Amino acid sequence: MFNLTIPGFGALELEHLVLDYTGTLTFDGSLLPNVKERLNDVAKILNIHVLTADTFGTATNELSGISCEIRIMSGGDLDVQKEAYVRSLGAEKVVAIGNGLNDRKMLELARLGIAVTGHEGCAVETLLAADLQVVNILDALDLFLNPKRLKATLTF
Secondary structure, three states, X not given: OEEEEEOOOEEEEEOEEEEEOOOOOEEOOEEOOOHHHHHHHHXXXXXXXXXXXXXXXXXXXXXXXXXXEEEEOOOOOHHHHHHXXXXXXXXXXXXXXXXXXXXXXXXXXXXXXXXXXXXXXXXXXXXXXXXXXXXXXXXXXXXXXXXXXXXXXXXX
16 A cells, blocks of 8 residues: 655555556567566555556566566457556556556546656657656656655645
8 A cells, every 4th residue: 555645636545556568668568677676666565457458469478577467458449448447446546657548548537647758658648647747667666666756746
């Protein structure tokens, strides 16, 4: 569980971290350097869920050894599926992180939505749906390992 009160933003009482896979955690289907270790550190605080269409067919192998639940999705309505997944966990207890257009609904619904620019960039609608934007996934994960950074960014 991750608890933090941010003046002007309110209380965060988070239990779940929902992550997009392709473009957020990976580049061309391979986990970015140091992501595995960082995810396992964050897994001590939050339950990790990875949602993916598994574009490159690498998710199960790349995520082995990480304390997380993997949900491989199919069909043309990934944005709706991701939103429903966040809702099923209790959106007020979820932080969602993503970069693609199909991530925008889950970022908007989650108590805290973080857009990652990364190597692939970030869809503008997704950026607008987020509460904050970071350059890469390690920066996003570090917000939970160093919560004063999160507080400093969202306080007004």
